Amino acid sequence: MVTVVLAWLAVLAVCVAAVVFGQSTRIAARRRHRSRARRWGLFLSLSGPWLSILVAAAAGGLTGAWLAAAAAGACGVVLCAVVGFLLSPR
Numbered sequence: 386m387v388t389v390v391l392a393w394l395a396v397l398a399v400c401v402a403a404v405v406f407g408q409s410t411r412i413a414a415r416r417r418h419r420s421r422a423r424r425w426g427l428f429l430s431l432s433g434p435w436l437s438i439l440v441a442a443a444a445g446g447l448t449g450a451w452l453a454a455a456a457a458g459a460c461g462v463v464l465c466a467v468v469g470f471l472l473s474p475r
Contacts, residue, residue, distance in 0.1 A: 392455035396438060399459050403434040403466035426473025433465030 407430030441458025445451040 389451045389455065392452055396441070396455050396458045396462065400434045400438050400462050403462050404431065406466055407431045407434070407469060423473045426469045426471070429465050429469030430473060431469075433469055434462040437461030437465050 407427075438458050438461075441454045441461060444457065445454030448454070
């Protein structure tokens with residue numbers, strides 16, 4: 386049980402770090418005309434990590450495999466942050 390709680394705390398820490406990382410994309414793209422890819426990148430950078438955690442928590446609740454869901458959630462958060470940053474570079 387302690388392992389699962391620590392794993393989910395780590396996922397939340399990774400999510401906060403990813404959102405802070407995504408803020409750099411938002412700050413760089415103030416009032417310029419953004420293409421569709423840049424808008425998707427901005428959405429993924431800012432909202433994707435939180436959505437990944439929600440999906441992982443739902444999967445953990447449905448399957449009961451909380452530790453595996455935390456690992457998948459951390460991978461999803463990192464993937465969303467990286468893809469979002471690549472789609473919306475400075």
